[in-house]
Amino acid sequence: QKEVEQNSGPLSVPEGAIASLNCTYSDRGSQSFFWYRQYSGKSPELIMFIYSNGDKEDGRFTAQLNKASQYVSLLIRDSQPSDSATYLCAVNSGYSTLTFGKGTMLLVSP
């Protein structure tokens, strides 16, 4: 059974701070890793993906992958109230469909 674990939160950070969202996965054969953002009442949207160990930066977002530890994280720098949403970690082993975590709710206070 492939599992993707996330802390449900809420994670509360003040505006301008760094938000750190974490995710662990059980399938060592996992090859690609995704972060989706879901605003309340809306559908998920892809914000980052990472395939190789290390860091990948895109604007204020940095995805980090450590395959040895089976750990993925998403850092959001200079957090804004508009970043308040649920962040879903998703993992793909390459031969099957995505497995999603239950998501971490992020609250950024002005």
Added chain:
Amino acid sequence: GAGVSQSPSNKVTEKGKDVELRCDPISGHTALYWYRQSLGQGLEFLIYFQGNSAPDKSGLPSDRFSAERTGGSVSTLTIQRTQQEDSAVYLCASSLGISGELFFGEGSRLTVL
């Protein structure tokens, strides 16, 4: 089309009735997925199509649930003899091949009274 289109956006039905939910994926996307999301819960995988075939239907909760895809495009999810526990938002997504870069529709909210 420009994005994934789902209909109806809202459906209220009585227990025991059948419902059909429709998904029109992004043009050219060969992969199509159905998920459902109950209030405050994560995404529950239902079924995946590659073209018109369904290599993975392991998430369908019971034989009351079925789905088909025709012409490599539009898909219909059918729930027979609906139960109250079927109440959820049913999300459709499409992608180019089997990848994790899914594009989701706005969902169909199903309420079974």
